[in-house]
Amino acid sequence: MARTTARTTGTARTARTGGNGPQSLRRVLRREIAGTVGLLTDERDFAAMRRYRTFAFDDHQTYLDQMEALLRSRASQGNHTSVALFDPDEYVTYCVDAGLEPDAVTSRARYTAELAATSPTVPYDGRPLSDLLPDLVAESVRQATWEYATEALAGLGPCPLCDDDRGRLALARATRLLGAVLGSASAGSLHLVCSVGTLPQSLFSVLDAGRREDGAVDVDEGEALELTAVLALGIATRSPGGLVMRTVAPGRPDRVYGWRLRPEGLEPLTAGEVFDAYCTDVTTGEPIAPESDVDYCAPPDLAIEPAARPDHPH
Numbered sequence: 170m171a172r173t174t175a176r177t178t179g180t181a182r183t184a185r186t187g188g189n190g191p192q193s194l195r196r197v198l199r200r201e202i203a204g205t206v207g208l209l210t211d212e213r214d215f216a217a218m219r220r221y222r223t224f225a226f227d228d229h230q231t232y233l234d235q236m237e238a239l240l241r242s243r244a245s246q247g248n249h250t251s252v253a254l255f256d257p258d259e260y261v262t263y264c265v266d267a268g269l270e271p272d273a274v275t276s277r278a279r280y281t282a283e284l285a286a287t288s289p290t291v292p293y294d295g296r297p298l299s300d301l302l303p304d305l306v307a308e309s310v311r312q313a314t315w316e317y318a319t320e321a322l323a324g325l326g327p328c329p330l331c332d333d334d335r336g337r338l339a340l341a342r343a344t345r346l347l348g349a350v351l352g353s354a355s356a357g358s359l360h361l362v363c364s365v366g367t368l369p370q371s372l373f374s375v376l377d378a379g380r381r382e383d384g385a386v387d388v389d390e391g392e393a394l395e396l397t398a399v400l401a402l403g404i405a406t407r408s409p410g411g412l413v414m415r416t417v418a419p420g421r422p423d424r425v426y427g428w429r430l431r432p433e434g435l436e437p438l439t440a441g442e443v444f445d446a447y448c449t450d451v452t453t454g455e456p457i458a459p460e461s462d463v464d465y466c467a468p469p470d471l472a473i474e475p476a477a478r479p480d481h482p483h
Contacts, residue, residue: 204243205285209255210305218257221271223272223274237298240298249293250292250293251292251293252292252301253285253305255280255281260280291304311391315391315395317370318372325405340397340401343398343401346434347393349472350471353469353471354414354469355380355418356380356418358417360375360415361415362412363396363403367406367410372402376392378393403430411430414468423462423463423464426443426466434473438468439467440467443465444459447465
């Protein structure tokens with residue numbers, strides 16, 4: 170009976186794998202190996218790679234079509250593939266640092282493997298590349314924004330009054346403020362935008378969240394970390410900026426409100442200021458029609474104590 174059971178189990182296993190020969194087993198293993206593709210998303214990056222003799226493509230659209238066909242083929246075979254942005258300038262730097270020849274297929278493969286470990290990726294899920302690319306670009310921009318903000322915070326140095334690290338203190342305060350903002354919102358879908366006019370570049374961060382009827386808040390951790398870092402940098406550097414919230418729930422108008430960034434935290438905008446911000450063309454300064462079924466209003470009370478001193482907000 171034991172031998173019969175073993176033969177039956179072996180037969181079932183063979184049926185599942187399509188055979189038990191070396192080639193069949195390798196096909197099974199290939200389905201368990203994840204891969205990453207480095208994608209040249211725009212004409213400029215594509216043109217930069219054409220200078221390499223070992224780069225086989227002359228036309229960007231043909232390259233994208235063939236890449237999409239490859240992704241579909243791997244997906245049809247049960248293989249998981251992630252897509253990353255291939256940056257030709259960073260590739261050259263990588264090759265110099267690693268002592269590699271840039272004009273080599275193996276060098277591009279090694280760089281792509283590095284992207285899988287260090288850069289944003291999105292999984293290929295069967296969508297056309299034209300639909301997948303915006304998600305990939307957004308993920309890359311979010312990581313770049315977070316890295317810039319955190320590096321800037323780390324470079325602020327100690328507080329002259331208490332000698333504590335200014336960046337760490339600003340992050341702690343921004344975390345409390347974001348928690349208060351999310352906690353004060355009504356139930357529904359929440360869309361937050363934080364903008365900071367820092368030098369040498371302005372920063373912009375978006376967070377989509379949801380607040381349940383029981384008060385629990387669901388957020389994307391990566392988006393929350395990015396927005397917190399941007400908010401902290403704006404407060405710590407006394408930069409002009411703001412935080413705007415839009416809440417959406419069935420059966421009631423959308424609510425839009427916001428705050429102005431101040432060294433001590435967030436200063437509520439009046440309903441009129443929110444209306445003017447949303448109903449004025451930023452390019453021409455001309456008024457534009459307000460959205461229908463939208464309530465431009467003052468924000469709720471955050472129920473968080475303001476800083477004791479504006480020059481020492483923590």
